[in-house]
Amino acid sequence: MLDMPGGEEASYYLLLRVFQVAAVVFVTSGFMTGSPYGSQSAYSGALAVDGRLGWIVMELVSPAALLCSYLASSTAGPQAQYSAVTHVMCGLWVLHYANRALVYPLRQASRKPMHIGVVLASCMFNTVNGYLNGRWLSVFSNGLYTNAYWDVYQGRALLGLSLFVLGMAGNIYHDNVLMNLRQPGAQPAPGSARKYLVPCGGLFALVSCPHYFCEVVEWAGFAVLTQSPAAWAFVFGAAGNLLPRAYQIHKWYQREFPGYPANRKAMIPYVI
Template sequence: MDEPTFYRYLLWGSLVVAALIFPALFFITAPYGRHEAKSWGPTVDNRTGWLLMESPSVLVFFACFYVGGCPTDPASLAFLFLWQLHYVHRAYIFPFRIKSGPKRMPIAIAGAGFAFTSLNAYLNGRWLFGLAGPDRYAAAWLSDPRFFLGAAIFLAGFAINQQADWILLHLRKPGETGYKIPRGGFYRWVSCPNYFGEIIEWIGFAICTWSLPGLAFALWTIANLLPRALSHHRWYREKFPDYPTERKALVPGLL
């Protein structure tokens, strides 16, 4: 089996799995963070789990860039920059900023995350830096409206995601523990603006690459984060009697 055929099987298989997992996640909440549970087997500390889950997104994507000949055309460099802008922070900065205390993550969850990010980085990186072909993203692509629109949406989502993380990271004063109601920024409208921002990012990436693997990643992001946002929203409302009633879970004014 040649690589393009293998690649197509992986890509369509990932879409099928996303369609199956999406409804299941409305009933099963991944047991890490505030939903921590001890029934999922051996655990690792949160930081180690995050590093394990997110590092392939940086390393595998860059490996695809390298295997593709380290292309220096503007479109390839722009795609590399946007992807790594998100994932270098998520893999190597965010885990050391979280004030998670003694929280643990099941190895099964970290392992599943590792498998997904490895596959996803391969599908997107191999397409952008090889299988799409040398003429798919010529220099003129940077003047294409799809690139401008998608990149702008991506950067807007990144800004929302970063602001939400900053609010969470500064929610507690030194020495404080426990959970509080986050306020400010997009928390005025939704319980999970960090998830909202991330979904916007990868929709933007799908638009600016105009690719099936980009679309698959956006759909995977929605399939994973929408049910988790609803779980977070229920958790907030159950834990805090004074939780703002006007807030939605994920999308301002809608959901």
């Protein structure tokens, strides 16, 4: 981290402010440049890396950064304040990334190559995000997470935990829908000879990218549960990344599939 007057706390809050502002940049650049991977990418140049390997590496950075910052303590700086509550919150983060970084990519039949710049940019984002959230839980929450936290903030904690679980379950369910479209015997949508198919089921009735919507709901639940400004910054950063991507995918579906359901929005039901 930066070494500046005020020690780690000043550096932490400076980085947090930068991270919060960056969400606006993600939205703007995402709508301008489109999606740099997946169905929206055809990159195969000299800087291409294996899509599955690139995904695993960049996603594993997040739990690694969170755990390193959470477990770190310093005799020259702020001391970590651990509790069963902080352990549970860290466990939820690791649970999410165990699925996203390992289970999800290893279940896929294949992934398109990725530009190495996408991998490096994601690693940078995940490093900062993991640090901010891990250090908040162990240090900069200033003793908020005592073992009495569940009783004092019972309603908030229950709401946040419920949103997290529902969001993660929805994310996995809709990922499964997309994976099943690639199974042997699956038929292309009417009027299309392409290998990509129109997904149906669950929230696909309302939006083109319900897996993205559910992921944002999941992290919003984490933010409600933790009351963490770092977690809320992540929610807006994730939305800033996923909303433009969902919009581009939505437009792609409309171009590629004649008769694509006109009532579907891109990511947020009935909104966009």
